[in-house]
Amino acid sequence: TFTPTPADKFTFGLWTLGNTGRDPFGEPTRSPLTPAQIVDAIGQAGGAFGVNFHDNDLIPLDASDQASAQIKSDFRKALRRNKLKIPMATTNLFSDPVFKDGAFTSNDADIRAYAIQKTMRAMQLGAEFGAKIYVMWGGREGTESDATKDPILAVKRYRKAINFLCKYNLDQNFGFKFALEAKANEPRGHIYFAVTGSYLGFIETLDHPKMVGVNPEFAHENMVGLNFVHHVAQAIEHKKLFHIDLNDQVMCRYDQDFRFASNSYKQAFFLVKLLTDTQYRGFKHFDSHAYRQSDHQDVIEFAKGSMRSYKILEYKTDQFNKDKQIQKLVKLINRDNRKLTSLTNKFTKKNAAQLLATNFNRHKLAERRLPYEELDQLTFDLLMGVR
Numbered sequence: 001t002f003t004p005t006p007a008d009k010f011t012f013g014l015w016t017l018g019n020t021g022r023d024p025f026g027e028p029t030r031s032p033l034t035p036a037q038i039v040d041a042i043g044q045a046g047g048a049f050g051v052n053f054h055d056n057d058l059i060p061l062d063a064s065d066q067a068s069a070q071i072k073s074d075f076r077k078a079l080r081r082n083k084l085k086i087p088m089a090t091t092n093l094f095s096d097p098v099f100k101d102g103a104f105t106s107n108d109a110d111i112r113a114y115a116i117q118k119t120m121r122a123m124q125l126g127a128e129f130g131a132k133i134y135v136m137w138g139g140r141e142g143t144e145s146d147a148t149k150d151p152i153l154a155v156k157r158y159r160k161a162i163n164f165l166c167k168y169n170l171d172q173n174f175g176f177k178f179a180l181e182a183k184a185n186e187p188r189g190h191i192y193f194a195v196t197g198s199y200l201g202f203i204e205t206l207d208h209p210k211m212v213g214v215n216p217e218f219a220h221e222n223m224v225g226l227n228f229v230h231h232v233a234q235a236i237e238h239k240k241l242f243h244i245d246l247n248d249q250v251m252c253r254y255d256q257d258f259r260f261a262s263n264s265y266k267q268a269f270f271l272v273k274l275l276t277d278t279q280y281r282g283f284k285h286f287d288s289h290a291y292r293q294s295d296h297q298d299v300i301e302f303a304k305g306s307m308r309s310y311k312i313l314e315y316k317t318d319q320f321n322k323d324k325q326i327q328k329l330v331k332l333i334n335r336d337n338r339k340l341t342s343l344t345n346k347f348t349k350k351n352a353a354q355l356l357a358t359n360f361n362r363h364k365l366a367e368r369r370l371p372y373e374e375l376d377q378l379t380f381d382l383l384m385g386v387r
C-alpha cells in the first residue's frame, strides 16, 4: 500500500492547502481558510508529519496582540488534535509593497533593516512552535532593469543579512539550520541567485557556512528547462540538502506549482530514486497547490495524491534496484579499471608520468557497448507498470 505515515516526513505549508486559487488574471475560486482549518485539512488527508508557515500565513501583518494570541492558541489546538508538528518556518519578504524592490537587497537601508527585523521576529515565532529548519526564499531580490541595482552590491547585502541572522540564531539558541531557496523566474523580471547552484557557491562565502544549506524546489529549476535532479544531486554531494520543496510543472511555463509528479513522471522518479538511494532523511515539503478548479474536497485529494505519488515512486525505486535485467545493464555500463583509477585518483609526478606513457586505443574504447536505449525502455516499462 502507498499509505503515508509521519515517518515519511511529508509536510505541507499553510499556504499550500490554504491556496485560494487566485492568479494574476483571476479572483479566488475557493474561500480562505483559517490556519486551524488548514491544519484540519492536512490532518484529514492523513499521514503527514507537519505543517510549515510564513510568519504572515499564521499572523496577519497588522494583527493586534490579542488577535495573534487567539490565532496561536487555535493553531496549537489544531496541531494537537491532528498530531502535526512544525518542522520549518520562513518569512514572507515578498507580498507587502514595502518589499517591491527587494528585502535584504533593497536599495533602501531602512527597508533592508526592516527585512532583517521581520525575519528575526519570524524566527522567534518559528522557534516558539519548535521549527528547526528556517527557509529563506528571496522572492523580490532582483530587478526588472539592471539600471536600478548594482548586482555586486546585491550579493554583498544579501551576505550581510544572512551573516547577521546566523549570529542571531546562535545568540538566541534557536538551533535553526537555514535553507536558501533559489528560483529562476517570477515574480521579478530577474531574480538574483537564480538556481540552487548559485546558493551552493554563495554559502561558502558566509561566516557560518555549516549552518546554511539549500531548499531546492522541483518547479524552480524545471520552469527554466533545467534538470532538477542534477541540482539536487550536487546539493547532496555538498552535504547541503537541508530541505526540499516538491511540486511539478511543465517546463518553461509560468510558476504552476502543480501536484508533485503530476506532469514530469520520469524526472520525479529519478528524484525519488536519488533521495532514496542517498538516504535523505530531511523533510519532504509539498510546495504546491490544487488546480484552480478544485473545491475543498478536491484539495484534500490533491494532498493525498502528493504523498501517494511519492510512495509509489519509492516503490518503483525499489523495483528498479532489484530488477535483475536492469541491474545487469547498470553494471555493464560502469566499467572499472583499477590500475588506471589508481593513477588518476591522486596526482604524483610518478602517476602523471605513467599516465602520459599509457597507450589508449580510442577506437576500441569507442566501440564498447552502451545499450542505453534498452535501459531506458526497461525504465519506461517499469514506470508504466508493465514489468
Ligand code: 3MF
Pocket (backbone or CB within 6 Å): 015, 054, 090, 091, 135, 136, 137, 181, 183, 217, 245, 255, 287
Ligand atoms: C515560491 C516559493 C515560496 C517558498 C516559500 C518558502 C511561496 O515559488 O516556492 O513559496 O517556497 O516562501 O520559503
Ligand code: MG
Pocket (backbone or CB within 6 Å): 217, 219, 220, 257, 287
Ligand atoms: Mg515555488
Ligand code: MG
Pocket (backbone or CB within 6 Å): 255, 257
Ligand atoms: Mg510558487
Ligand code: MG
Pocket (backbone or CB within 6 Å): 137, 181, 217, 245, 287
Ligand atoms: Mg518553494
